[in-house]
Amino acid sequence: MSKKAFIFPGQGAQYVGMGRDFYEQFEESRQVFDKANEILGLDIKSIIFEENEKINITEYTQAAMITTIAAMLAHINTLGIKPDVCAGLSLGEYAALIESKVLSAEDAIRIVRQRGIFMQEAVPQGLGSMAAVLGMDNGVVEKICEETSGIVTVANYNCPGQVVISGEADAVERAGKSLIEAGAKRIVPLKVSGPFHSKMLVNAGEKLKEELMKISIHEPQVPYVSNATAEYVIYEKDILSLLTEQVSSSVRWQQSVEAMIADGVDTFIEIGPGKTLSSFIKKIDRSKKVINIDKVEDLEKLREV
Secondary structure, X not given: OOEEEEEEOOOOOXXXXXXXXXXXXXXXXXXXXXXXXXXXXXXXXXXXXXXXXXXXXXXXXXXXXXXXXXXXXXXXXXXXXXXXXXXXXXXXXXXHHHHOOOOOHHHHHHHHHHHHHHHHHHOOOOOEEEEEEEOOOHHHHHHHHHHOOOOEEEEEEEEOOEEEEEEEHHHHHHHHXXXXXOOOOEEEEOOOOOOOOOHHHHHHHHHHHHHHOOOOOOOOOOOEEOOOXXXXXXXXXXXXXXXHXXXXXXXXXXXXXXXXXXXXXXXXXXXXXXXXXXXXXXXXXXXXXXXXXXXXHHHHHHHHO
């Protein structure tokens, strides 16, 4: 039997104006944006819809992304299309939690705002960095990170031939040079405000845990795949520790997609800004159907499902 996955992008996919057409055309989407303004106590709609610098600052980006995706989901859920499993890349995992009914949209927006602040403040600007490594075997990247002095680790396993490393700025630079010498095609420094998904974020994860303990976490109504383990999550008791760990652990996106494919998923529906995850899936397994929903006009594609 054919299975569908809803997948959700993470930080870096944001752009000014995302979700505006959903806001303008659908009452249920408009309500999410309006409610987010109340929850956050800031004009998140202006940050999302109007030219500004805040949209690319982590403490605002994360709330902006989850608000936008939650607003898209609010309408998509009225169309009668249900996933068999959900997954999201890093921040996108919180959108998966909304669709899986683990968190309410309101709590997800609230907690993601705190997550962004904790991650932003975890490491002083300039001390940490991240870089994409292209054209190198995962095992070689892991080995070189282990052999490099200082803190540097694999932050994201995106797709074959593309991983991201993260850690102390000097260590990331040294590892990058070693990887080029070992045969990597390119090392691309990322424009980020911190060394996300590295050991330098452990304290941010602990702060997030304290906030997560204040909200209601429910048993998943739809299974979702954890970034930290690339395994299906079906029990509420596992979620708190997994979300705490996720802030500083590797994002196992490629492995997550492979786990869903092994479970019979043959259609992936990316919901949110951009087409990043769609491109990753095509590199993981070109035989699978991939649809991305970024604009209202993209909803037509759901008729193919």
